[in-house]
Amino acid sequence: MILTPEQEQIRRVARQFAVSNIAPHVREWEASGGPQRELYQQMAQIGLMGMTIDPVYGGSGLDFVSYALAIEEIAAVDGGISNVMAANNSPVALAIETHGTAEQRTRFLPRLCTAEWLASIHLTEPHTGSDASAITTRALRDGDEFVLDGHKAFITAGSTSDVAMIVARTDPNGGKSGISVFVTTTDNPGYQVLTKERKLGHRTNDTCQVRFEAMRVPSTDLLGPEGKGLSIALGGLSLGRIGCAAQSVGGARQALRLSKQYAEERSTFGKPIIEHQAIAFQLAEMATEVEAGRQMYLHAAALHDAGQDSISAASMAKLYASEMAERVASRAIQIHGGAGFLEDHLVEKIYRDVRVYQIYEGTSEVQKILISRHLDSLDM
Protein backbone atom coordinates (compact mmCIF):
# COMPACT_ATOMS: atom_id res chain seq x y z
CA MET A 1 0.00 0.00 0.00
CA ILE A 2 1.27 3.45 -0.87
CA LEU A 3 0.94 5.87 2.04
CA THR A 4 -0.02 9.52 1.76
CA PRO A 5 2.67 12.09 2.69
CA GLU A 6 0.72 12.82 5.89
CA GLN A 7 0.59 9.13 6.87
CA GLU A 8 4.34 8.94 6.32
CA GLN A 9 4.89 12.01 8.49
CA ILE A 10 2.71 10.57 11.24
CA ARG A 11 4.68 7.34 11.15
CA ARG A 12 7.97 9.23 11.25
CA VAL A 13 6.90 11.34 14.24
CA ALA A 14 5.60 8.28 16.11
CA ARG A 15 8.88 6.48 15.42
CA GLN A 16 10.97 9.44 16.51
CA PHE A 17 9.01 9.68 19.74
CA ALA A 18 9.20 5.95 20.39
CA VAL A 19 12.94 5.77 19.75
CA SER A 20 13.81 8.90 21.77
CA ASN A 21 11.29 8.89 24.61
CA ILE A 22 10.41 5.22 25.18
CA ALA A 23 13.18 2.93 23.93
CA PRO A 24 15.92 4.14 26.32
CA HIS A 25 13.74 3.36 29.36
CA VAL A 26 12.02 0.06 28.55
CA ARG A 27 14.19 -2.17 30.72
CA GLU A 28 13.82 0.17 33.68
CA TRP A 29 10.04 0.32 33.15
CA GLU A 30 9.83 -3.46 32.88
CA ALA A 31 11.39 -3.65 36.33
CA SER A 32 9.27 -0.87 37.84
CA GLY A 33 5.99 -2.04 36.33
CA GLY A 34 5.52 0.78 33.85
CA PRO A 35 6.14 4.42 32.99
CA GLN A 36 4.70 7.37 34.88
CA ARG A 37 1.52 8.98 33.58
CA GLU A 38 3.66 11.79 32.18
CA LEU A 39 4.75 9.54 29.30
CA TYR A 40 1.18 9.03 28.14
CA GLN A 41 0.57 12.76 28.46
CA GLN A 42 3.58 13.44 26.24
CA MET A 43 2.20 10.89 23.78
CA ALA A 44 -1.15 12.70 23.96
CA GLN A 45 0.48 16.04 23.13
CA ILE A 46 1.54 14.62 19.79
CA GLY A 47 -1.91 13.13 19.29
CA LEU A 48 -1.27 9.45 20.03
CA MET A 49 -4.04 9.00 22.60
CA GLY A 50 -7.13 10.03 20.65
CA MET A 51 -5.96 9.59 17.12
CA THR A 52 -9.24 8.92 15.33
CA ILE A 53 -11.43 11.03 17.65
CA ASP A 54 -13.07 14.19 16.33
CA PRO A 55 -10.95 17.33 17.03
CA VAL A 56 -14.08 18.84 18.64
CA TYR A 57 -13.37 16.48 21.56
CA GLY A 58 -9.60 17.00 21.49
CA GLY A 59 -8.73 14.15 19.14
CA SER A 60 -6.70 14.31 15.95
CA GLY A 61 -9.51 13.23 13.61
CA LEU A 62 -7.28 10.82 11.71
CA ASP A 63 -7.96 7.73 9.65
CA PHE A 64 -7.49 4.19 10.93
CA VAL A 65 -4.47 3.58 8.67
CA SER A 66 -2.59 6.39 10.46
CA TYR A 67 -3.63 4.98 13.82
CA ALA A 68 -2.39 1.48 12.95
CA LEU A 69 0.91 2.84 11.64
CA ALA A 70 1.46 4.71 14.91
CA ILE A 71 0.61 1.62 16.96
CA GLU A 72 3.24 -0.35 15.00
CA GLU A 73 5.86 2.28 15.88
CA ILE A 74 5.10 2.29 19.60
CA ALA A 75 4.87 -1.53 19.71
CA ALA A 76 8.22 -1.77 17.94
CA VAL A 77 9.88 -0.38 21.07
CA ASP A 78 7.46 -1.61 23.73
CA GLY A 79 4.46 -3.90 23.53
CA GLY A 80 3.05 -3.06 26.96
CA ILE A 81 2.94 0.68 26.36
CA SER A 82 1.41 0.17 22.91
CA ASN A 83 -1.30 -1.87 24.60
CA VAL A 84 -2.29 0.94 26.96
CA MET A 85 -2.30 3.32 24.01
CA ALA A 86 -4.48 0.91 22.05
CA ALA A 87 -6.99 0.40 24.89
CA ASN A 88 -7.39 4.14 25.25
CA ASN A 89 -7.84 4.77 21.52
CA SER A 90 -9.64 1.98 19.90
CA PRO A 91 -12.06 0.16 22.11
CA VAL A 92 -12.75 2.86 24.68
CA ALA A 93 -12.52 6.36 23.16
CA LEU A 94 -13.92 5.12 19.86
CA ALA A 95 -16.84 3.35 21.54
CA ILE A 96 -17.68 6.49 23.54
CA GLU A 97 -17.54 8.60 20.39
CA THR A 98 -19.69 6.13 18.45
CA HIS A 99 -22.25 5.14 21.06
CA GLY A 100 -21.99 7.81 23.78
CA THR A 101 -24.41 10.60 24.64
CA ALA A 102 -23.32 14.21 24.16
CA GLU A 103 -22.71 14.40 27.91
CA GLN A 104 -20.55 11.25 27.90
CA ARG A 105 -18.50 12.46 24.96
CA THR A 106 -17.88 15.82 26.59
CA ARG A 107 -17.06 14.27 29.95
CA PHE A 108 -14.72 11.50 28.82
CA LEU A 109 -13.20 12.20 25.42
CA PRO A 110 -11.22 15.39 26.07
CA ARG A 111 -9.67 13.76 29.16
CA LEU A 112 -8.85 10.54 27.31
CA CYS A 113 -7.33 12.47 24.40
CA THR A 114 -4.96 14.33 26.76
CA ALA A 115 -4.29 11.21 28.89
CA GLU A 116 -5.47 13.14 31.93
CA TRP A 117 -7.48 9.94 32.16
CA LEU A 118 -6.46 6.49 30.93
CA ALA A 119 -9.00 3.82 30.06
CA SER A 120 -9.38 0.11 30.61
CA ILE A 121 -11.85 -2.33 29.08
CA HIS A 122 -13.50 -4.94 31.28
CA LEU A 123 -14.86 -7.80 29.24
CA THR A 124 -13.04 -11.04 30.10
CA GLU A 125 -13.87 -12.95 33.29
CA PRO A 126 -11.90 -15.71 34.98
CA HIS A 127 -14.12 -18.41 33.52
CA THR A 128 -14.83 -16.85 30.11
CA GLY A 129 -12.73 -15.18 27.45
CA SER A 130 -13.54 -16.10 23.89
CA ASP A 131 -17.18 -16.84 24.74
CA ALA A 132 -18.02 -13.27 25.66
CA SER A 133 -21.76 -13.92 25.93
CA ALA A 134 -21.12 -16.22 28.92
CA ILE A 135 -20.15 -13.36 31.24
CA THR A 136 -21.76 -13.36 34.66
CA THR A 137 -20.95 -9.88 35.99
CA ARG A 138 -24.34 -8.46 36.93
CA ALA A 139 -25.64 -4.90 36.69
CA LEU A 140 -29.04 -4.63 38.31
CA ARG A 141 -31.11 -1.48 38.06
CA ASP A 142 -31.95 0.27 41.33
CA GLY A 143 -33.82 3.50 40.62
CA ASP A 144 -31.48 5.87 38.77
CA GLU A 145 -28.53 3.62 39.37
CA PHE A 146 -27.15 0.25 38.42
CA VAL A 147 -25.46 -1.98 40.98
CA LEU A 148 -22.54 -3.97 39.56
CA ASP A 149 -21.24 -7.20 41.05
CA GLY A 150 -18.71 -9.47 39.41
CA HIS A 151 -15.13 -10.41 38.73
CA LYS A 152 -13.05 -9.43 35.70
CA ALA A 153 -9.69 -10.83 34.65
CA PHE A 154 -6.76 -9.86 32.39
CA ILE A 155 -7.65 -6.17 32.62
CA THR A 156 -4.92 -4.04 31.05
CA ALA A 157 -4.33 -0.89 33.14
CA GLY A 158 -6.81 -2.22 35.70
CA SER A 159 -5.08 -0.44 38.58
CA THR A 160 -3.81 2.66 36.73
CA SER A 161 -6.82 3.58 34.58
CA ASP A 162 -9.28 6.28 35.53
CA VAL A 163 -12.08 5.20 33.23
CA ALA A 164 -13.48 1.70 32.96
CA MET A 165 -15.58 0.43 30.11
CA ILE A 166 -17.43 -2.48 31.69
CA VAL A 167 -19.43 -5.19 29.98
CA ALA A 168 -22.05 -6.62 32.32
CA ARG A 169 -25.30 -8.56 32.28
CA THR A 170 -28.32 -6.28 32.88
CA ASP A 171 -30.85 -9.04 32.26
CA PRO A 172 -29.99 -12.40 33.90
CA ASN A 173 -32.28 -14.25 31.50
CA GLY A 174 -31.67 -12.12 28.42
CA GLY A 175 -29.00 -14.29 26.80
CA LYS A 176 -26.91 -12.32 24.29
CA SER A 177 -29.34 -9.40 24.37
CA GLY A 178 -29.17 -9.16 28.16
CA ILE A 179 -25.71 -7.62 28.09
CA SER A 180 -24.94 -3.88 28.39
CA VAL A 181 -21.87 -1.65 28.49
CA PHE A 182 -21.08 0.98 31.11
CA VAL A 183 -18.47 3.67 30.99
CA THR A 184 -17.61 5.00 34.40
CA THR A 185 -14.76 6.26 36.54
CA THR A 186 -12.67 3.90 38.67
CA ASP A 187 -12.65 6.14 41.77
CA ASN A 188 -15.74 4.23 42.90
CA PRO A 189 -15.54 2.42 46.26
CA GLY A 190 -17.06 -0.65 44.62
CA TYR A 191 -14.18 -0.86 42.13
CA GLN A 192 -11.59 -3.11 43.74
CA VAL A 193 -8.29 -4.23 42.24
CA LEU A 194 -7.70 -7.78 43.48
CA THR A 195 -4.30 -8.59 42.01
CA LYS A 196 -1.68 -7.28 39.68
CA GLU A 197 -0.57 -10.27 37.64
CA ARG A 198 3.02 -11.34 37.05
CA LYS A 199 3.48 -11.90 33.35
CA LEU A 200 5.64 -13.40 30.62
CA GLY A 201 5.65 -10.12 28.67
CA HIS A 202 4.07 -6.66 28.54
CA ARG A 203 5.60 -5.98 31.93
CA THR A 204 5.39 -2.23 31.37
CA ASN A 205 1.68 -2.21 32.07
CA ASP A 206 -0.49 -3.55 34.85
CA THR A 207 -2.73 -6.52 34.04
CA CYS A 208 -5.21 -6.95 36.86
CA GLN A 209 -8.07 -8.88 38.29
CA VAL A 210 -10.80 -6.48 39.30
CA ARG A 211 -13.85 -7.08 41.45
CA PHE A 212 -16.99 -4.95 41.40
CA GLU A 213 -18.62 -5.17 44.78
CA ALA A 214 -22.01 -3.50 45.05
CA MET A 215 -20.51 -0.89 42.73
CA ARG A 216 -23.17 1.78 42.19
CA VAL A 217 -23.00 3.69 38.92
CA PRO A 218 -25.55 6.24 37.69
CA SER A 219 -27.72 5.03 34.83
CA THR A 220 -26.25 7.90 32.77
CA ASP A 221 -23.06 5.80 32.65
CA LEU A 222 -24.81 3.23 30.46
CA LEU A 223 -23.10 3.36 27.05
CA GLY A 224 -25.51 2.89 24.18
CA PRO A 225 -28.90 1.20 24.62
CA GLU A 226 -29.46 -1.34 27.39
CA GLY A 227 -29.12 -4.87 25.99
CA LYS A 228 -26.89 -3.87 23.07
CA GLY A 229 -23.67 -4.34 24.98
CA LEU A 230 -22.39 -7.39 23.21
CA SER A 231 -22.45 -5.82 19.76
CA ILE A 232 -20.83 -2.62 21.11
CA ALA A 233 -18.06 -4.61 22.81
CA LEU A 234 -17.47 -7.03 19.95
CA GLY A 235 -17.70 -4.28 17.32
CA GLY A 236 -14.78 -2.60 19.03
CA LEU A 237 -12.83 -5.84 19.12
CA SER A 238 -12.91 -6.14 15.36
CA LEU A 239 -11.04 -2.83 15.04
CA GLY A 240 -8.85 -3.80 17.95
CA ARG A 241 -7.66 -6.74 15.87
CA ILE A 242 -6.21 -4.38 13.28
CA GLY A 243 -4.33 -2.67 16.10
CA CYS A 244 -3.17 -6.04 17.43
CA ALA A 245 -1.88 -7.02 13.98
CA ALA A 246 0.01 -3.70 13.84
CA GLN A 247 1.48 -4.39 17.30
CA SER A 248 2.61 -7.82 16.07
CA VAL A 249 4.29 -6.31 13.04
CA GLY A 250 5.98 -3.75 15.28
CA GLY A 251 7.55 -6.41 17.48
CA ALA A 252 8.50 -8.60 14.54
CA ARG A 253 10.01 -5.72 12.62
CA GLN A 254 12.18 -4.74 15.56
CA ALA A 255 13.36 -8.34 15.99
CA LEU A 256 14.26 -8.38 12.30
CA ARG A 257 16.14 -5.07 12.50
CA LEU A 258 18.12 -6.20 15.54
CA SER A 259 18.92 -9.52 13.87
CA LYS A 260 20.23 -7.86 10.73
CA GLN A 261 22.36 -5.52 12.83
CA TYR A 262 23.71 -8.40 14.89
CA ALA A 263 24.40 -10.50 11.80
CA GLU A 264 26.50 -7.69 10.39
CA GLU A 265 28.53 -7.34 13.57
CA ARG A 266 29.00 -10.97 14.52
CA SER A 267 31.63 -12.98 12.63
CA THR A 268 32.11 -16.72 12.39
CA PHE A 269 34.46 -18.66 10.14
CA GLY A 270 36.16 -15.45 9.10
CA LYS A 271 33.20 -13.39 7.94
CA PRO A 272 30.12 -11.60 9.28
CA ILE A 273 27.35 -14.15 9.72
CA ILE A 274 25.07 -12.15 7.39
CA GLU A 275 27.39 -13.33 4.61
CA HIS A 276 26.53 -16.93 5.41
CA GLN A 277 23.59 -17.95 3.27
CA ALA A 278 22.04 -19.81 6.21
CA ILE A 279 21.58 -16.47 7.98
CA ALA A 280 20.95 -14.23 4.97
CA PHE A 281 18.11 -16.45 3.77
CA GLN A 282 16.55 -16.49 7.20
CA LEU A 283 16.60 -12.69 7.25
CA ALA A 284 15.07 -12.62 3.77
CA GLU A 285 12.24 -14.90 4.89
CA MET A 286 11.67 -12.91 8.07
CA ALA A 287 11.56 -9.65 6.09
CA THR A 288 9.02 -11.12 3.67
CA GLU A 289 6.80 -12.30 6.50
CA VAL A 290 6.97 -8.94 8.29
CA GLU A 291 6.03 -7.14 5.09
CA ALA A 292 3.14 -9.52 4.42
CA GLY A 293 1.81 -8.89 7.92
CA ARG A 294 2.14 -5.14 7.46
CA GLN A 295 0.30 -5.11 4.16
CA MET A 296 -2.47 -7.20 5.69
CA TYR A 297 -3.14 -4.84 8.57
CA LEU A 298 -2.87 -1.79 6.32
CA HIS A 299 -5.36 -3.34 3.93
CA ALA A 300 -7.81 -4.11 6.74
CA ALA A 301 -7.44 -0.53 8.05
CA ALA A 302 -7.91 0.91 4.57
CA LEU A 303 -11.10 -1.13 4.11
CA HIS A 304 -12.43 0.25 7.38
CA ASP A 305 -11.51 3.81 6.35
CA ALA A 306 -13.34 3.32 3.06
CA GLY A 307 -16.46 2.24 4.94
CA GLN A 308 -16.17 -1.33 3.68
CA ASP A 309 -16.49 -4.54 5.65
CA SER A 310 -13.14 -5.21 7.31
CA ILE A 311 -14.07 -8.03 9.72
CA SER A 312 -12.56 -10.89 7.76
CA ALA A 313 -9.51 -8.90 6.66
CA ALA A 314 -8.92 -7.79 10.26
CA SER A 315 -9.13 -11.36 11.54
CA MET A 316 -6.76 -12.62 8.85
CA ALA A 317 -4.27 -9.83 9.56
CA LYS A 318 -4.45 -10.53 13.29
CA LEU A 319 -4.14 -14.30 12.90
CA TYR A 320 -1.24 -14.12 10.47
CA ALA A 321 0.69 -11.24 12.05
CA SER A 322 0.46 -12.51 15.63
CA GLU A 323 1.71 -15.99 14.73
CA MET A 324 4.32 -14.53 12.39
CA ALA A 325 5.62 -12.32 15.21
CA GLU A 326 6.38 -15.31 17.40
CA ARG A 327 8.12 -17.11 14.52
CA VAL A 328 10.19 -14.07 13.60
CA ALA A 329 11.11 -13.34 17.23
CA SER A 330 12.14 -16.96 17.71
CA ARG A 331 14.35 -16.88 14.61
CA ALA A 332 15.80 -13.59 15.82
CA ILE A 333 16.94 -15.33 19.00
CA GLN A 334 18.37 -18.17 16.90
CA ILE A 335 20.40 -15.70 14.85
CA HIS A 336 21.70 -14.11 18.04
CA GLY A 337 22.64 -17.56 19.37
CA GLY A 338 23.21 -17.78 23.11
CA ALA A 339 23.36 -13.98 23.31
CA GLY A 340 19.72 -13.80 22.25
CA PHE A 341 18.71 -15.76 25.33
CA LEU A 342 20.17 -13.08 27.59
CA GLU A 343 18.53 -9.92 28.82
CA ASP A 344 21.50 -8.05 27.32
CA HIS A 345 19.70 -8.22 23.99
CA LEU A 346 16.24 -6.88 23.26
CA VAL A 347 15.17 -9.90 21.19
CA GLU A 348 14.68 -11.67 24.51
CA LYS A 349 12.08 -9.06 25.51
CA ILE A 350 10.42 -9.01 22.10
CA TYR A 351 9.99 -12.78 22.17
CA ARG A 352 8.16 -12.49 25.50
CA ASP A 353 6.13 -9.43 24.44
CA VAL A 354 4.75 -10.78 21.15
CA ARG A 355 3.35 -14.02 22.55
CA VAL A 356 0.16 -12.44 23.88
CA TYR A 357 -0.86 -11.14 20.45
CA GLN A 358 -2.09 -14.66 19.62
CA ILE A 359 -4.36 -14.52 22.65
CA TYR A 360 -5.94 -11.13 23.31
CA GLU A 361 -8.49 -9.44 21.03
CA GLY A 362 -9.63 -12.96 20.18
CA THR A 363 -7.33 -15.98 20.12
CA SER A 364 -5.97 -17.47 16.90
CA GLU A 365 -8.67 -20.11 17.21
CA VAL A 366 -11.42 -17.47 17.41
CA GLN A 367 -9.98 -15.71 14.35
CA LYS A 368 -10.17 -19.01 12.46
CA ILE A 369 -13.83 -19.37 13.42
CA LEU A 370 -14.54 -15.85 12.14
CA ILE A 371 -12.58 -16.33 8.92
CA SER A 372 -14.18 -19.71 8.22
CA ARG A 373 -17.62 -18.10 8.54
CA HIS A 374 -16.67 -15.56 5.88
CA LEU A 375 -15.20 -18.01 3.37
CA ASP A 376 -18.07 -17.42 0.94
CA SER A 377 -17.16 -13.76 0.61
CA LEU A 378 -13.59 -14.55 -0.45
CA ASP A 379 -12.39 -14.42 -4.03
CA MET A 380 -11.65 -18.08 -4.68
Added chain:
Amino acid sequence: MKVVVCVKQIPDPALPGELDPSTNYLKRDDKLILDESDSYGVEMALQLVESAGGGDVSLVSMAPNGAVGGLRTALAMGAEGAVLVSDAALAGTDALGTAKVLAAAISRMSPDLVLAGVESSDGYTGTVPEMIAGALNIPSITFAKQIQIEGGNVKVQRQTEAGYDDVECPTPALVSVTAGVVEPRYPSFKGIMAAKKKPVEELDLSALGIDSSSVGKNGARQETVQVTDAEERQAGEIIEDDGDAHEKIIEFLGELKVI
Protein backbone atom coordinates in the same frame (compact mmCIF):
# COMPACT_ATOMS: atom_id res chain seq x y z
CA MET B 1 8.23 40.25 14.20
CA LYS B 2 8.93 38.29 11.08
CA VAL B 3 11.45 35.45 11.27
CA VAL B 4 12.63 33.51 8.24
CA VAL B 5 14.29 30.14 8.85
CA CYS B 6 16.54 28.55 6.25
CA VAL B 7 15.83 24.84 6.11
CA LYS B 8 17.49 22.13 4.10
CA GLN B 9 15.76 18.99 2.99
CA ILE B 10 18.12 16.04 2.95
CA PRO B 11 17.98 12.32 2.20
CA ASP B 12 16.92 10.38 5.31
CA PRO B 13 20.19 9.71 7.22
CA ALA B 14 18.63 6.45 8.51
CA LEU B 15 18.78 5.06 4.96
CA PRO B 16 22.04 4.15 3.27
CA GLY B 17 23.07 7.15 1.16
CA GLU B 18 24.73 6.96 -2.21
CA LEU B 19 27.07 9.32 -4.06
CA ASP B 20 26.61 10.25 -7.69
CA PRO B 21 29.95 9.13 -9.20
CA SER B 22 29.85 11.90 -11.85
CA THR B 23 29.57 14.75 -9.32
CA ASN B 24 30.60 13.14 -6.02
CA TYR B 25 27.45 14.68 -4.56
CA LEU B 26 24.89 12.80 -2.50
CA LYS B 27 22.06 11.42 -4.62
CA ARG B 28 18.81 13.22 -3.83
CA ASP B 29 16.30 11.30 -5.93
CA ASP B 30 14.45 9.83 -2.99
CA LYS B 31 12.10 11.51 -0.58
CA LEU B 32 13.78 14.25 1.39
CA ILE B 33 13.24 15.01 5.06
CA LEU B 34 13.92 18.02 7.29
CA ASP B 35 17.58 18.25 8.26
CA GLU B 36 17.69 17.76 12.00
CA SER B 37 20.19 20.60 12.41
CA ASP B 38 17.61 22.99 10.96
CA SER B 39 14.91 21.81 13.36
CA TYR B 40 16.78 23.78 16.06
CA GLY B 41 16.44 26.95 13.99
CA VAL B 42 12.73 26.29 13.49
CA GLU B 43 12.22 25.67 17.21
CA MET B 44 14.18 28.78 18.16
CA ALA B 45 12.10 30.88 15.73
CA LEU B 46 8.82 29.50 17.10
CA GLN B 47 9.93 30.22 20.67
CA LEU B 48 10.97 33.77 19.78
CA VAL B 49 7.63 34.51 18.17
CA GLU B 50 5.72 32.87 21.03
CA SER B 51 7.58 34.86 23.67
CA ALA B 52 7.09 38.08 21.64
CA GLY B 53 3.37 37.35 21.77
CA GLY B 54 2.99 37.36 18.01
CA GLY B 55 4.75 37.37 14.70
CA ASP B 56 5.36 35.11 11.82
CA VAL B 57 7.76 32.23 11.14
CA SER B 58 8.36 31.48 7.47
CA LEU B 59 10.67 28.99 5.86
CA VAL B 60 12.93 29.20 2.87
CA SER B 61 14.47 26.23 1.14
CA MET B 62 16.06 25.23 -2.12
CA ALA B 63 15.72 21.91 -3.91
CA PRO B 64 16.24 20.99 -7.53
CA ASN B 65 13.33 18.53 -7.59
CA GLY B 66 10.46 20.39 -5.93
CA ALA B 67 10.58 18.24 -2.79
CA VAL B 68 8.40 19.53 0.07
CA GLY B 69 8.45 16.65 2.60
CA GLY B 70 10.94 18.35 4.91
CA LEU B 71 9.16 21.69 4.63
CA ARG B 72 5.89 20.05 5.64
CA THR B 73 7.55 18.77 8.83
CA ALA B 74 8.68 22.30 9.74
CA LEU B 75 5.22 23.65 8.85
CA ALA B 76 3.69 20.96 11.07
CA MET B 77 5.90 22.20 13.93
CA GLY B 78 4.20 25.58 13.57
CA ALA B 79 5.75 27.69 10.78
CA GLU B 80 3.17 29.69 8.81
CA GLY B 81 4.36 29.25 5.27
CA ALA B 82 7.33 28.46 3.06
CA VAL B 83 9.12 29.61 -0.04
CA LEU B 84 10.74 26.86 -2.05
CA VAL B 85 13.17 27.72 -4.81
CA SER B 86 13.07 24.83 -7.19
CA ASP B 87 14.62 24.66 -10.61
CA ALA B 88 16.24 21.82 -12.53
CA ALA B 89 19.16 24.16 -13.22
CA LEU B 90 20.01 24.17 -9.51
CA ALA B 91 21.39 20.61 -9.52
CA GLY B 92 25.03 20.66 -8.45
CA THR B 93 24.93 24.19 -6.98
CA ASP B 94 27.81 24.90 -4.59
CA ALA B 95 27.64 26.68 -1.23
CA LEU B 96 28.06 30.19 -2.67
CA GLY B 97 25.41 29.57 -5.33
CA THR B 98 23.04 28.27 -2.67
CA ALA B 99 23.62 31.37 -0.58
CA LYS B 100 22.92 33.66 -3.54
CA VAL B 101 19.67 31.88 -4.37
CA LEU B 102 18.44 31.78 -0.75
CA ALA B 103 19.43 35.45 -0.25
CA ALA B 104 17.38 36.44 -3.32
CA ALA B 105 14.36 34.58 -1.95
CA ILE B 106 14.81 36.01 1.57
CA SER B 107 15.11 39.60 0.31
CA ARG B 108 11.55 39.35 -1.08
CA MET B 109 10.30 38.34 2.39
CA SER B 110 11.71 41.37 4.31
CA PRO B 111 12.33 39.59 7.63
CA ASP B 112 13.49 41.13 10.90
CA LEU B 113 15.57 38.07 11.61
CA VAL B 114 16.94 35.18 9.55
CA LEU B 115 17.83 31.95 11.36
CA ALA B 116 19.80 29.01 10.02
CA GLY B 117 21.44 25.88 11.37
CA VAL B 118 25.21 26.10 11.79
CA GLU B 119 25.78 23.46 9.15
CA SER B 120 23.79 20.85 7.27
CA SER B 121 23.97 17.17 8.21
CA ASP B 122 24.73 16.05 4.66
CA GLY B 123 27.06 18.66 3.12
CA TYR B 124 28.68 20.06 6.30
CA THR B 125 30.28 23.07 4.58
CA GLY B 126 29.06 25.30 7.41
CA THR B 127 29.50 28.36 5.18
CA VAL B 128 26.05 29.05 3.70
CA PRO B 129 24.53 31.12 6.56
CA GLU B 130 27.32 33.71 6.62
CA MET B 131 27.41 33.91 2.83
CA ILE B 132 23.65 34.60 2.84
CA ALA B 133 24.28 37.44 5.31
CA GLY B 134 27.03 38.71 3.00
CA ALA B 135 24.77 38.58 -0.04
CA LEU B 136 22.02 40.40 1.86
CA ASN B 137 24.53 42.84 3.35
CA ILE B 138 23.21 42.32 6.87
CA PRO B 139 25.16 41.48 10.06
CA SER B 140 25.47 37.88 11.14
CA ILE B 141 26.13 36.13 14.43
CA THR B 142 27.21 32.50 14.54
CA PHE B 143 26.77 29.62 17.02
CA ALA B 144 23.83 31.06 18.97
CA LYS B 145 22.75 29.22 22.09
CA GLN B 146 20.21 31.85 23.14
CA ILE B 147 18.57 34.67 21.21
CA GLN B 148 16.63 37.70 22.40
CA ILE B 149 15.09 40.49 20.38
CA GLU B 150 15.09 43.85 22.12
CA GLY B 151 13.91 46.90 20.25
CA GLY B 152 15.77 46.99 16.98
CA ASN B 153 18.56 44.73 18.25
CA VAL B 154 19.19 41.04 18.47
CA LYS B 155 21.12 39.88 21.54
CA VAL B 156 22.81 36.52 21.31
CA GLN B 157 24.71 34.25 23.63
CA ARG B 158 27.32 32.95 21.24
CA GLN B 159 28.67 29.56 22.21
CA THR B 160 32.43 29.26 22.62
CA GLU B 161 34.65 26.43 23.78
CA ALA B 162 34.91 28.01 27.21
CA GLY B 163 31.32 29.18 27.64
CA TYR B 164 29.61 31.93 25.71
CA ASP B 165 30.08 35.52 24.54
CA ASP B 166 27.32 38.12 24.71
CA VAL B 167 27.04 39.74 21.31
CA GLU B 168 24.54 42.15 19.88
CA CYS B 169 23.75 43.68 16.51
CA PRO B 170 20.96 45.64 14.85
CA THR B 171 18.22 43.85 12.94
CA PRO B 172 17.66 42.70 10.28
CA ALA B 173 20.36 40.15 10.97
CA LEU B 174 21.19 36.53 10.36
CA VAL B 175 21.89 34.20 13.28
CA SER B 176 23.05 30.60 13.01
CA VAL B 177 21.73 28.33 15.75
CA THR B 178 23.91 25.66 17.35
CA ALA B 179 22.48 22.15 17.21
CA GLY B 180 21.15 20.90 20.54
CA VAL B 181 20.55 24.26 22.26
CA VAL B 182 16.76 23.89 22.23
CA GLU B 183 14.62 20.80 22.13
CA PRO B 184 12.72 20.77 18.84
CA ARG B 185 9.04 20.04 19.45
CA TYR B 186 7.44 17.01 17.86
CA PRO B 187 5.03 18.03 15.15
CA SER B 188 1.57 17.08 16.45
CA PHE B 189 -0.69 14.98 14.25
CA LYS B 190 -3.09 17.93 14.08
CA GLY B 191 -0.14 20.06 13.02
CA ILE B 192 0.72 17.55 10.28
CA MET B 193 -2.81 17.71 8.89
CA ALA B 194 -2.89 21.52 9.15
CA ALA B 195 0.47 21.77 7.36
CA LYS B 196 -1.12 20.23 4.31
CA LYS B 197 -3.09 23.44 3.83
CA LYS B 198 -0.30 25.91 4.59
CA PRO B 199 1.10 27.86 1.64
CA VAL B 200 4.30 26.72 -0.05
CA GLU B 201 5.23 29.26 -2.72
CA GLU B 202 7.38 27.67 -5.39
CA LEU B 203 9.73 29.95 -7.29
CA ASP B 204 12.09 29.21 -10.15
CA LEU B 205 15.31 31.04 -10.94
CA SER B 206 13.71 33.41 -13.41
CA ALA B 207 11.19 34.55 -10.77
CA LEU B 208 14.18 35.53 -8.64
CA GLY B 209 15.99 37.17 -11.56
CA ILE B 210 18.94 34.79 -11.28
CA ASP B 211 20.84 33.78 -14.39
CA SER B 212 20.74 29.98 -14.46
CA SER B 213 24.33 29.77 -15.71
CA SER B 214 25.55 31.45 -12.50
CA VAL B 215 24.29 28.55 -10.36
CA GLY B 216 24.05 24.78 -10.72
CA LYS B 217 26.96 22.62 -11.71
CA ASN B 218 28.16 25.07 -14.37
CA GLY B 219 28.14 28.08 -12.09
CA ALA B 220 29.82 26.24 -9.23
CA ARG B 221 33.27 27.46 -8.26
CA GLN B 222 33.67 24.59 -5.90
CA GLU B 223 34.10 21.01 -6.98
CA THR B 224 34.34 17.78 -5.01
CA VAL B 225 37.38 16.31 -6.66
CA GLN B 226 37.60 13.02 -4.89
CA VAL B 227 35.81 11.07 -2.16
CA THR B 228 37.56 8.35 -0.21
CA ASP B 229 36.33 6.14 2.58
CA ALA B 230 37.25 7.27 6.05
CA GLU B 231 39.98 5.18 7.59
CA GLU B 232 38.56 2.42 9.75
CA ARG B 233 38.90 3.17 13.41
CA GLN B 234 41.70 1.27 15.07
CA ALA B 235 40.82 -0.80 18.10
CA GLY B 236 41.52 1.09 21.32
CA GLU B 237 44.02 0.04 23.94
CA ILE B 238 42.57 -1.93 26.83
CA ILE B 239 44.23 -1.26 30.14
CA GLU B 240 43.90 -4.07 32.68
CA ASP B 241 43.54 -2.74 36.19
CA ASP B 242 46.30 -4.13 38.41
CA GLY B 243 45.86 -1.26 40.82
CA ASP B 244 47.68 1.27 38.67
CA ALA B 245 45.20 1.62 35.77
CA HIS B 246 44.37 5.21 36.72
CA GLU B 247 48.02 6.20 36.38
CA LYS B 248 48.25 4.63 32.95
CA ILE B 249 45.06 6.41 31.87
CA ILE B 250 46.34 9.75 33.18
CA GLU B 251 49.61 9.17 31.34
CA PHE B 252 47.71 8.28 28.15
CA LEU B 253 45.52 11.38 28.36
CA GLY B 254 48.64 13.44 29.09
CA GLU B 255 50.26 12.19 25.87
CA LEU B 256 47.16 13.27 23.98
CA LYS B 257 47.51 16.67 25.69
CA VAL B 258 43.85 16.63 26.74
CA ILE B 259 44.78 17.04 30.42
